[in-house]
Amino acid sequence: MSLREDIFLQGINRQEVPAYRELYSDYYRSLVMYALHFVTRQDVAEDIVQELFVTMWNKQMVFLSYPSFKTYLYTSVRNAAFDYLKHQDIKQRYAEQWAALHEEERRATAAFDEEVYRQLYKAIDRLAPKCREIFLMAMDGKRNEEIAETLHIAIETVKTQKKRAIKQLREQTALSVWMLLFLLKG
Template sequence: MNEAAYILNLLKQGEKKGLQLLFKKYYRPLVLYALKFVRRQDIAEDIVQEVFIKFWEKKSFIAVDQHLRSYLYQAVHNHCLNSLEKNENRRITSISDYGEWAEEERLDDSEWNQKLEEIYREIRKLPPRTQEIFLAVLFKNKKYKEVAEELHISVNTVKTTIARAMITLKNNLNKKTYLFLLFITKNL
């Protein structure tokens, strides 16, 4: 039995040890993931803690089969989007807007890593400058203006480069992997 299955089993038995193990294994990676969206450590920590509390109090673990990691990342992602939308009064696209990323399509750890590797493999095929811009905006959460100033290019060049990179990736990745890319990156 893998660690995630063991944790789920403990949680389903009502054992708080399961919650402790869940926290120990996933807290730090989830906070780092949340930081991609909210950019503040305290907010990221609050979001992850809230996800854990709701996961325990609402007994959400009962519905989670084998894809604990994917479930937690999706929950943190959605909480981050809700936090941004509430705190910044701007529309953020939620994962449900991606349509085809259904609840039953949660990925387990190996599928998650495989999708990431496919994405990074395609990103490495992009021209070096395009890679630099794409990674800065989508994975380092830098603003277009910030990237433009750092690279001494116009904001429009950054936007055009990102748009072209997304088209290339959409054409080179299978549909499910491209939807996964949309899920893990911030909203453009």
């Protein structure tokens, strides 16, 4: 070990700021380049090296020889890069599982919605013709006044037919009142 390396290593072991400045100026770029052999993102490689320097300072690392110091630096960068890659792989697998689960839920919901609408329209088809016509117009978003005007009937007749339709549909299907009301508003 040269005198310069010996003085440098003693400074690192004593946590002297000038030694850490020298560590940064002498090793930062080469450690980042080394990290880039494993990770493809510059910002991640820089974070790995910066985290290494912070860890060395916080843990008050002491090195017995200059070769063990250099080995520690490069091994730590490699291990941190591998940890990052493992974490990315886990995140990717989790994201894929999450997407698959939600796609499955979406399909199940769509199938449920289709069944609800199938039951609803089947029940609507069993309504009396005038009652069915009024209810379908209401489902299309027409107001009571519009329905009455279009069919040339009283507004009270429209209201009565809609109530009758909701009552019959509720009895014929598993649909709740709030669902029927939602369908009438939508």
